Amino acid sequence: MSDATATIAPPRPAASDRLKFYGIWIATALVLLVLPKLFSSGGSLTTFSLIGISIIFSLSYNILLGQTGMLSFGHAVYYGLGGFLAIHAINIIAKNKFAIPLPLVPLVGGAAGLLFAMLLGWVSTRRSGTAFAMISLGVAELVASSALILRTFFGGEAGVSANRTKVLRLFDWSFGPQIQIYYLVAAWTLIAVIAMYALTRTPLGRMCNAVRDNPERVQFVGYDPHIIRYIAFCFSGLFAGIAGALAAINFEIANSAYLGAVQSGTVLFATYIGGVGFFIGPIVGAIFVTLLSLGLSDLTQVWQLYFGLIFIAVVMFAPGGITGLLMMHRPLLKGGTLSRVLPSYLLAFIPTLAMVTGLMLAIETIVHYTVNPNEDSHIKAFGVPFDAANPAIWAVAGVLLIGGFIIARKTWARVAASWDDALTAAREKGVAA
Amino acid sequence: MSTAIELRGVEKTFGITSVIRNVNLSVAQGERHALIGPNGAGKSTLFNLISGYMKPSVGSILLRDEVISGLPPFQINRRGLSRSFQVTNVFAKMTVWENLRCAVLWATGHRYAFWKNVDNLPEVRDRTAQILQDINLVSRRDVPAGLLTYAEQRALEIGITIAGGADVILLDEPTAGMSHAETERAVALIRRLTEGRTLLIVEHDMSVVFGLADRISVLVYGQIIASGTPEEIRGNPKVKEAYLGEEVA
Numbered sequence: 001m002s003d004a005t006a007t008i009a010p011p012r013p014a015a016s017d018r019l020k021f022y023g024i025w026i027a028t029a030l031v032l033l034v035l036p037k038l039f040s041s042g043g044s045l046t047t048f049s050l051i052g053i054s055i056i057f058s059l060s061y062n063i064l065l066g067q068t069g070m071l072s073f074g075h076a077v078y079y080g081l082g083g084f085l086a087i088h089a090i091n092i093i094a095k096n097k098f099a100i101p102l103p104l105v106p107l108v109g110g111a112a113g114l115l116f117a118m119l120l121g122w123v124s125t126r127r128s129g130t131a132f133a134m135i136s137l138g139v140a141e142l143v144a145s146s147a148l149i150l151r152t153f154f155g156g157e158a159g160v161s162a163n164r165t166k167v168l169r170l171f172d173w174s175f176g177p178q179i180q181i182y183y184l185v186a187a188w189t190l191i192a193v194i195a196m197y198a199l200t201r202t203p204l205g206r207m208c209n210a211v212r213d214n215p216e217r218v219q220f221v222g223y224d225p226h227i228i229r230y231i232a233f234c235f236s237g238l239f240a241g242i243a244g245a246l247a248a249i250n251f252e253i254a255n256s257a258y259l260g261a262v263q264s265g266t267v268l269f270a271t272y273i274g275g276v277g278f279f280i281g282p283i284v285g286a287i288f289v290t291l292l293s294l295g296l297s298d299l300t301q302v303w304q305l306y307f308g309l310i311f312i313a314v315v316m317f318a319p320g321g322i323t324g325l326l327m328m329h330r331p332l333l334k335g336g337t338l339s340r341v342l343p344s345y346l347l348a349f350i351p352t353l354a355m356v357t358g359l360m361l362a363i364e365t366i367v368h369y370t371v372n373p374n375e376d377s378h379i380k381a382f383g384v385p386f387d388a389a390n391p392a393i394w395a396v397a398g399v400l401l402i403g404g405f406i407i408a409r410k411t412w413a414r415v416a417a418s419w420d421d422a423l424t425a426a427r428e429k430g431v432a433a
Numbered sequence: 434m435s436t437a438i439e440l441r442g443v444e445k446t447f448g449i450t451s452v453i454r455n456v457n458l459s460v461a462q463g464e465r466h467a468l469i470g471p472n473g474a475g476k477s478t479l480f481n482l483i484s485g486y487m488k489p490s491v492g493s494i495l496l497r498d499e500v501i502s503g504l505p506p507f508q509i510n511r512r513g514l515s516r517s518f519q520v521t522n523v524f525a526k527m528t529v530w531e532n533l534r535c536a537v538l539w540a541t542g543h544r545y546a547f548w549k550n551v552d553n554l555p556e557v558r559d560r561t562a563q564i565l566q567d568i569n570l571v572s573r574r575d576v577p578a579g580l581l582t583y584a585e586q587r588a589l590e591i592g593i594t595i596a597g598g599a600d601v602i603l604l605d606e607p608t609a610g611m612s613h614a615e616t617e618r619a620v621a622l623i624r625r626l627t628e629g630r631t632l633l634i635v636e637h638d639m640s641v642v643f644g645l646a647d648r649i650s651v652l653v654y655g656q657i658i659a660s661g662t663p664e665e666i667r668g669n670p671k672v673k674e675a676y677l678g679e680e681v682a
Binding site: 004005008009010012198199201202203204205206207209210212213214216217218219220221222223224227228231235 | 523551566574
């Protein structure tokens with residue numbers, strides 16, 4: 001390398017940076033290792049496993065959406081096919097007593113995801129944008145409906161089940177107990193996350209970003225954007241297949257819901273809510289959405305409605321997702337002016353909370369009258385009992401909703417103003433935005 | 434001298450509108466050739482045809498005696514022809530460094546590699562650093578391209594165009610919208626960077642054209658009405674009438 005390069009090019013990471021980088025991965029591995037010691041109940045182990053699966057799936061989706069700029073409405077196809085192939089693989093391995101242990105089965109799912117992405121992706125990746133989105137939707141409908149028609153492979157409504165304990169044992173692990181499944185999922189999650197991160201640092205990964213930003217220009221620096229999209233699509237299918245296989249191993253069943261529109265929608269939600277602009281975004285989104293869907297479904301029967309409201313709110317007010325919101329604060333943190341915005345947050349929080357409470361009260365009351373009008377009006381939502389038939393409750397909901405909104409709007413303006421002040425102050429201290 | 438670009442009877446029609454009409458043009462290797470003409474004469478269309486963005490309706494285009502008309506843009510680019518755009522066309526969310534690096538990757542043979550760390554490729558770093566220095570954007574290395582000033586974006590546009598090492602360069606109005614001082618700097622930059630390469634440039638600023646070009650072609654209503662040295666073009670009555678008017682007198 002020439003001397004000139006050393007002064008002009010971005011500096012190579014110093015030894016301390018490298019140590020920090022590898023330290024993060026090692027720390028993550030350690031956390032994954034000790035997590036079951038801290039939360040040892042079967043329920044939390046299942047939750048962790050679901051989160052791990054969701055992380056792989058969401059990150060695989062972000063290879064398309066965040067990194068290459070392709071909006072897919074049918075990513076569950078590769079997840080589901082990975083799941084079905086994994087279930088069939090477990091059954092075949094068990095039947096023929098092949099010497100293949102369970103931890104290798106996700107490779108079958110990954111291979112299935114990759115293979116189907118290679119088959120179905122060539123045409124759809126010719127264009128990005130609307131054409132790609134529409135084709136992905138069409139393919140998803142096609143595969144989802146074949147799942148109900150091709151009964152021998154997909155098992156119809158009931159799906160296909162398997163017994164994961166019947167395959168070759170490894171180190172005397174039967175993979176019956178959830179704790180063993182947790183470690184299996186955790187290991188695969190770590191491998192997949194590292195692999196997908198590494199992919200962003202390759203020439204292909206960089207060109208994916210270039211295709212996202214400007215597919216036209218890519219053609220004039222020697223690249224075929226179709227090939228870039230296609231390879232990205234194949235990688236995305238590979239990792240989605242691994243996630244699907246882990247889900248199949250976790251539940252010991254694969255059914256048509258794996259392939260369906262709801263599954264495709266959920267991964268879009270998780271990825272977008274987490275934030276598509278950062279590698280870590282989909283991880284945050286996967287954790288948030290998994291916990292939220294498990295938590296909300298216990299608290300209210302219309303949890304999907306709240307889910308939709310959250311999604312709309314994120315799209316409208318925080319297009320960078322949760323990660324984008326957090327990363328916005330980095331310059332303030334560096335400039336030491338974060339404390340200037342915090343009071344305005346606190347001030348805005350109270351009327352906003354009142355507004356949201358009013359909205360929830362109104363929603364639950366309406367749900368009572370439209371869904372169960374003949375049942376007892378003393379209902380319970382989010383653990384709080386109230387009488388949906390009481391006009392006073394309606395009035396409270398109205399006052400909270402409207403009054404909260406009017407006051408909240410003023411406090412939001414204050415947040416914006418103090419935000420500008422803090423950012424200007426941070427910039428004056430020489431912190432780049 | 435051998436020819437770098439040759440257009441033989443090229444025509445382009447959109448529906449019944451004929452935009453390029455029987456254009457024959459030959460640019461010699463190492464020549465700086467300017468293409469001028471009034472608005473709507475078809476200069477950008479001609480660039481789009483040569484660079485593969487559009488296909489000619491009739492006729493053929495040759496790059497170093499090989500037919501390239503009908504090939505997609507990326508294949509023409511791989512054969513050593515690179516173009517810039519009239520409207521800035523960069524990778525807006527990526528940094529200046531990354532923009533230039535994207536333009537270097539194919540030429541250094543890394544193609545679609547997904548098994549190499551892009552930060553660990555010495556020849557890519559060297560070449561990207563060289564271009565970054567050439568276009569005077571070293572201090573803006575880590576700024577997203579979308580946040581650069583207009584003149585800086587134009588410099589980056591030229592940087593991306595030449596970064597792949599193509600020896601035939603097409604520049605589409607590189608100084609459009611620039612102040613006088615910026616234009617002077619841009620022209621110096623273009624002169625330096627296209628040293629030893631073939632340049633075909635579309636330009637409206639006549640001081641730029643006459644200062645830079647070895648030869649000039651005049652395109653009016655999709656037809657080349659004159660081709661020659663700056664002196665010949667200056668003295669050509671047809672050109673004066675159709676386009677230059679008082680400007681060059």
